[in-house]
Amino acid sequence: MLPSLVSVALLLPVFRAAQGAVTVQHHWAGGFQGEACIPISKDLNGWKAHLVFQEDVKSLDAFVATVTKVSNREFRLENKDYNAVEHVGDKLCFTFIGHGDGDISPAATISIEGMNSPSGSGQTGSPAHTTQSAPTPAPNTGGGTATKNYASALGKSILFYDAQRSGKLPANNPIKWRGDSGLNDCVVGGWYDAGDHVKFGLPMASSTTLLLWSLYSFKDGYVKAGQLNNMYDMIKWPLDYFLKAWDPHKKELVVQIGDGLADHHFWGRPEDMTMARPCTKVNQQKKGSDIAAETAAALALGSITFKRKGDRNYASRLLTAAESLYSFAKNNRGVFRDDAFFYSSSGDRDELCEASMWLYRATGNRQYLQDANSTWVETAWAWALGWDDKKVACQELLYEETHNADYRRDVEGYFSSWLPGGTSQIPYTPCGLAWRSLWGANRYAGNSAFLALIAAEAGIGTLRYRKWAVEQINFILGDNKHDGGCFSYQIGYGSKYPLRPHHRAASCPDRPKPCTEAQLNDPKPSPQLLVGALVGGPLQSGEYKDDRLNYTLNEVATDYNSGFQGALAGIVHLELTKNLPPTVNKCPCKS
Ligand SMILES: *[C@@H]1O[C@H](CO)[C@@H](O)[C@H](O)[C@H]1NC(C)=O
Numbered sequence: 001m002l003p004s005l006v007s008v009a010l011l012l013p014v015f016r017a018a019q020g021a022v023t024v025q026h027h028w029a030g031g032f033q034g035e036a037c038i039p040i041s042k043d044l045n046g047w048k049a050h051l052v053f054q055e056d057v058k059s060l061d062a063f064v065a066t067v068t069k070v071s072n073r074e075f076r077l078e079n080k081d082y083n084a085v086e087h088v089g090d091k092l093c094f095t096f097i098g099h100g101d102g103d104i105s106p107a108a109t110i111s112i113e114g115m116n117s118p119s120g121s122g123q124t125g126s127p128a129h130t131t132q133s134a135p136t137p138a139p140n141t142g143g144g145t146a147t148k149n150y151a152s153a154l155g156k157s158i159l160f161y162d163a164q165r166s167g168k169l170p171a172n173n174p175i176k177w178r179g180d181s182g183l184n185d186c187v188v189g190g191w192y193d194a195g196d197h198v199k200f201g202l203p204m205a206s207s208t209t210l211l212l213w214s215l216y217s218f219k220d221g222y223v224k225a226g227q228l229n230n231m232y233d234m235i236k237w238p239l240d241y242f243l244k245a246w247d248p249h250k251k252e253l254v255v256q257i258g259d260g261l262a263d264h265h266f267w268g269r270p271e272d273m274t275m276a277r278p279c280t281k282v283n284q285q286k287k288g289s290d291i292a293a294e295t296a297a298a299l300a301l302g303s304i305t306f307k308r309k310g311d312r313n314y315a316s317r318l319l320t321a322a323e324s325l326y327s328f329a330k331n332n333r334g335v336f337r338d339d340a341f342f343y344s345s346s347g348d349r350d351e352l353c354e355a356s357m358w359l360y361r362a363t364g365n366r367q368y369l370q371d372a373n374s375t376w377v378e379t380a381w382a383w384a385l386g387w388d389d390k391k392v393a394c395q396e397l398l399y400e401e402t403h404n405a406d407y408r409r410d411v412e413g414y415f416s417s418w419l420p421g422g423t424s425q426i427p428y429t430p431c432g433l434a435w436r437s438l439w440g441a442n443r444y445a446g447n448s449a450f451l452a453l454i455a456a457e458a459g460i461g462t463l464r465y466r467k468w469a470v471e472q473i474n475f476i477l478g479d480n481k482h483d484g485g486c487f488s489y490q491i492g493y494g495s496k497y498p499l500r501p502h503h504r505a506a507s508c509p510d511r512p513k514p515c516t517e518a519q520l521n522d523p524k525p526s527p528q529l530l531v532g533a534l535v536g537g538p539l540q541s542g543e544y545k546d547d548r549l550n551y552t553l554n555e556v557a558t559d560y561n562s563g564f565q566g567a568l569a570g571i572v573h574l575e576l577t578k579n580l581p582p583t584v585n586k587c588p589c590k591s
């Protein structure tokens with residue numbers, strides 16, 4: 001623990017402005033980090049916000065806006081292109097980092113030019129608004145009360161994926177500490193997998209598929225959270241990469257870029273990598289039907305997504321690629337084996353099933369449905385939903401299309417092993433996280449929570465599954481006892497969260513300062529806030545360490561956030577449709 005860093009957000013005064021609220025969440029010698037939230041009371045197309053501190057502040061960083069210093073205490077923040085439009089009822093919330101002399105924690109106000117206080121009174125002095133760091137309970141919906149700001153967590157998760165981007169970053173890149181990287185890769189673009197810089201095909205495709213599924217099923221949640229366009233923008237990045245990675249003429253798919261072992265020996269920024277980045281392909285000789293099929297699933301679901309959006313050209317390119325890639329996978333069966341055994345899949349039937357189900361939905365061609373049915377493994381209950389195992393996803397999709405009782409029984413079997421009581425086989429932490437594994441327990445809980453919400457929509461276990469899913473997400477966002485309670489395992493949510501994720505880029509100071517192994521071993525908080533990332537999570541005992549060296553508990557990954565984000569979209573959908581169930585968390589955050 002760094003002695004000068006004081007995590008006292010709960011003790012700090014919250015200064016409430018007429019239009020918004022600002023909290024300082026952490027402060028240390030020379031800097032502080034806070035969050036500002038303004039409820040939008042007028043439709044805006046472009047905005048200028050003013051952040052006014054009660055003490056002198058040297059400079060301010062906020063990645064959602066262009067910052068101009070007006071005086072020693074005032075900063076003007078102007079929207080970026082991607083967040084110019086704000087609608088009545090939205091809440092504009094963002095984190096910022098201030099730099100000053102010494103250890104200060106200044107009170108501040110925020111307001112938007114030309115936006116009067118809500119309800120048209122035209123006066124300052126409208127009701128004060130609570131910030132995200134002390135989440136506002138929403139009105140009763142479906143009998144349940146929201147205790148977390150799920151929409152805010154959803155927006156942050158999207159930013160995590162933006163921080164994982166490899167390649168030439170677009171002009172609207174919201175992560176200012178990231179730059180272009182991997183420009184000599186055999187396929188430029190895509191996501192870095194985790195805290196490292198390998199581009200692994202299987203988790204990249206699995207995460208993309210799960211994220212797209214949440215957009216397919218809970219689009220209203222993304223809209224309500226004001227995140228629809230950010231989501232389209234974020235998810236197009238891996239889809240563009242897959243289009244480039246697949247060569248239908250040579251029948252060759254690039255499935256991995258980078259050497260896991262060499263990569264893991266380098267601690268530094270992706271922008272500074274100099275090691276060889278070998279390009280691994282599968283084809284008719286070197287098999288990889290698991291990765292090919294999962295990539296086809298992502299492309300097929302991507303085509304549905306962008307067709308619905310009205311982007312027909314892009315949708316048809318995605319579909320053409322999905323069909324040829326699926327056909328390649330189906331005719332060249334064999335699981336990909338990486339020499340170093342990172343992400344070795346236990347089989348390819350589940351991926352083939354997912355691909356054929358989404359192709360069926362994209363095309364209406366019944367051959368795909370028959371294909372999916374033929375890959376089904378009777379009464380096989382998945383251990384968890386994740387980058388390797390999509391059996392339960394396949395069973396759920398088959399049930400949705402056919403309403404066949406066998407598929408339903410499989411989905412119920414899965415959840416009977418996950419939910420407490422009955423045939424429960426899964427351990428729980430004392431505060432109630434379904435704890436599947438030492439590696440990324442939060443991830444498996446998030447993925448299962450997402451699937452539970454999907455199954456609930458299809459009429460399976462509706463009330464029980466919804467309640468359980470929301471409780472899992474509540475645990476992750478603060479209903480736990482770590483660090484005195486109210487600890488969010490998602491970085492940047494609330495007032496207490498991991499500050500030392502096992503993530504190379506975030507551990508590095510601003511460029512061009514050097515970044516080496518010294519940053520891995522530095523006990524201080526990471527200089528860059530990896531907003532939105534979900535860390536691995538606690539031990540079964542509930543113990544957790546915010547320790548950069550501990551990659552078991554404190555790594556982040558594209559796979560980790562995928563179901564978690566989907567569940568957040570699902571919960572916002574429940575709030576919107578007034579179906580949020582009553583929940584009972586064992587260790588509720590009372591702040
Ligand atoms: C699925 O396969 C089984 C045989 O394994 C068959 O009896 C059933 O009709 C198939 N269902 C569909 C929808 O193709």
Ligand SMILES: *[C@@H]1O[C@H](CO)[C@@H](O)[C@H](O)[C@H]1NC(C)=O
Binds near residue numbers: 539543545549552
């Ligand atoms: C992470 O911390 C836990 C709890 O102290 C410990 O059991 C585990 O071995 C640590 N793992 C690593 C990689 O340091």
